[in-house]
Amino acid sequence: xxxxxxxxxxxxxxxxxxxxxxxxxxxxxxxxxxxxxxxxxxxxxxxxxxxxxxxxxxxxxxxxxxxxxxxxxxx
Amino acid sequence: xxxxxxxxxxxxxxxxxxxxxxxxxxxxxxxxxxxxxxxxxxxxxxxxxxxxxxxxxxxxxxxxxxxxxxxxxxxxxxxxxxxxxxxxxxxxxxxxxxxxxxxxxxxxxxxxxxxxxxxxxxxxxxxxxxxxxxxxxxxxxxxxxxxxxxxxxxxxxxxxxxxxxxxxxxxxxxxxxxxxxxxxxxxxxxxxxxxxxxxxxxxxxxxxxxxxxxxxxxxxxxxxxxxxxxxxxxxxxxxxxxxxxxxxxxxxxxxxxxxxxxxxxxxxxxxxxxxxxxxxxxxxxxxxxxxxxxxxxxxxxxxxxxxxxxxxxxxxxxxxxxxxxxxxxxxxxxxxxxxxxxxxxxxxxxxxxxxxxxxxxxxxxxxxxxxxxxx
Numbered sequence: 001x002x003x004x005x006x007x008x009x010x011x012x013x014x015x016x017x018x019x020x021x022x023x024x025x026x027x028x029x030x031x032x033x034x035x036x037x038x039x040x041x042x043x044x045x046x047x048x049x050x051x052x053x054x055x056x057x058x059x060x061x062x063x064x065x066x067x068x069x070x071x072x073x074x075x
Numbered sequence: 076x077x078x079x080x081x082x083x084x085x086x087x088x089x090x091x092x093x094x095x096x097x098x099x100x101x102x103x104x105x106x107x108x109x110x111x112x113x114x115x116x117x118x119x120x121x122x123x124x125x126x127x128x129x130x131x132x133x134x135x136x137x138x139x140x141x142x143x144x145x146x147x148x149x150x151x152x153x154x155x156x157x158x159x160x161x162x163x164x165x166x167x168x169x170x171x172x173x174x175x176x177x178x179x180x181x182x183x184x185x186x187x188x189x190x191x192x193x194x195x196x197x198x199x200x201x202x203x204x205x206x207x208x209x210x211x212x213x214x215x216x217x218x219x220x221x222x223x224x225x226x227x228x229x230x231x232x233x234x235x236x237x238x239x240x241x242x243x244x245x246x247x248x249x250x251x252x253x254x255x256x257x258x259x260x261x262x263x264x265x266x267x268x269x270x271x272x273x274x275x276x277x278x279x280x281x282x283x284x285x286x287x288x289x290x291x292x293x294x295x296x297x298x299x300x301x302x303x304x305x306x307x308x309x310x311x312x313x314x315x316x317x318x319x320x321x322x323x324x325x326x327x328x329x330x331x332x333x334x335x336x337x338x339x340x341x342x343x344x345x346x347x348x349x350x351x352x353x354x355x356x357x358x359x360x361x362x363x364x365x366x367x368x369x370x371x372x373x374x375x376x377x378x379x380x381x382x383x384x385x386x387x388x389x390x391x392x393x394x395x396x397x398x399x400x401x402x403x404x405x406x407x408x409x410x411x412x413x414x415x416x417x418x419x420x421x422x423x424x425x426x427x428x429x430x431x432x433x434x435x436x437x438x439x440x441x442x443x444x445x446x447x448x449x450x
Contacts, residue, residue, distance in 0.1 A: 013150065013152050014148070014149065014150060014152045014153050015124050015125070015148075015152050015153040015156050016152070018124075018125045018128075019128060019156075022125070022128050041439070042149050042150065045103055045105065045106065046103055046123075046125065049103035049104065049105070049123060049125070050103075050123070050125040053123070053125065053126055
C-alpha cells in the first residue's frame with residue numbers, strides 16, 4: 001500500500017472529516033493512498049458512501065481505541 | 076439571505092398541522108431510506124452533503140422558493156454547512172437544530188381524553204421514532220404508561236400540572252426503545268410495574284403487573300384495570316382506564332399488530348398473539364378507545380395529530396384483526412417480517428437493568444424507526 005499522506009481529523013465532527021479528506025485527496029495522485037484518522041462515529045457510513053460516490057477505494061479500515069483509520073486509494 | 080434554525084418542536088407542529096415542507100436531507104442514501112422525517116405533505120430531496128462540497132448550483136433548480144425549506148442531517152453540522160451554501164446563493168432556508176438525533180428524542184404532548192372530576196389523559200408522541208407514552212392525571216396524582224427514557228419531559232410536565240407521579244407502568248419489556256419507567260419511579264418515589272413473565276431476567280425491584288391488580292388514582296378513584304394480553308412478548312399486558320381507554324402496548328396498533336419475534340420466540344408466541352387479538356380483545360367493549368404505544372406510519376395519526384381509535388372500528392378496519400385463517404395469520408407474523416429495530420437485543424438488556432450505557436450510547440442505540448409492528 002502506497003500511503004503517501006496521513007490526515008488527522010480526530011476530534012472533529014461531521015462534516016469536517018469529509019471536507020478535509022476531500023481537500024487532501026485532491027492533492028494526491030491516482031493510485032496513491034491517503035490514511036485518515038477519525039473519531040466521529042458517524043464517519044463510518046459517510047466515508048464508505050463518499051468513497052463509493054467518488055470511485056475511490058477504501059483498501060482497509062480498522063478501529064483502535066475509538067480511533068477509526070481509513071486507507072483510501074484515490075481513483 | 077439568512078440561515079434560520081428550526082427546532083424539532085417547530086417541525087413537529089408542521090407534521091401535526093399537516094403543513095407543507097420541503098426537506099433537503101443531506102445524510103447518505105442508506106440512512107435516508109431507512110429513516111426520515113415523515114409528514115403527510117412533506118416533499119423530499121436526498122443528496123448527501125459530501126456530493127455538494129464543490130457547490131450547490133446543480134441542486135438549486137430542484138429547491139422550491141414558494142415553500143419552507145428545511146435542511147436535515149444526522150446531528151446538524153453538515154446541514155448548517157449546506158444551509159450556508161444555499162444562503163449564499165440567495166435562498167432562505169433553515170436547518171434542523173440537533174439533526175435527526177434531536178428529532179428522535181422530541182416528544183409532543185397532546186391531550187387525548189377527559190376523566191371524571193377534571194382528570195385528563197395526555198399522549199406524548201415521539202414523532203421521530205413512533206413511540207407513544209401516556210400520562211393519566213387525576214386529582215393531583217399521575218400515572219405513566221410506557222414512558223420513554225426522557226424522564227425530565229414527564230417530571231417537568233407533572234410539575235407544570237402540579238401533580239405527583241404515583242404509578243409508572245410498562246406494558247412489557249421494550250425492545251425498540253429504552254424505557255424511562257424505572258428511572259422515573261426511582262426519581263419520584265412512584266411504584267414501578269412490569270409484567271412478571273417479561274421480568275425473569277431483570278436485576279431490579281418492581282411491582283407485578285398482573286390480572287386482578289387494581290390501582291386507584293386520585294380521590295375520585297379512577298380504576299386502572301389490567302388485562303394479560305401476551306403475543307408481542309410473553310408478559311405483554313394491557314390496561315383499561317376508567318372503563319373507557321384501552322392501552323394496548325405493542326400488541327395492537329391502529330393499522331398494524333405487534334410482532335412476536337423480538338425476544339427470539341416468534342413460533343412460541345404466535346399462538347398467544349392470536350389468542351389475545353382474536354379472543355381476549357373480542358370480549359372487551361367495542362367503545363373502548365385504543366391507545367397503542369407505537370405508530371408505524373404517519374397516516375395512523377388522526378386529524379388532530381393524536382393516535383387513537385375506537386376498538387370496534389379497529390375490528391373492522393385493521394387488517395391484522397381480520398385474518399380468518401390461523402395458518403395465514405401465523406405466516407404473516409412469523410415470515411417476511413420487517414428488519415428488527417436497531418440494537419434491539421442491547422436495548423432489551425438495558426431495560427432489564429443488565430447494562431447501563433451512557434446517554435450518548437443510549438441515543439445511538441435508539442436511532443431509527445421502532446419496527447415493532449407487522450402489517
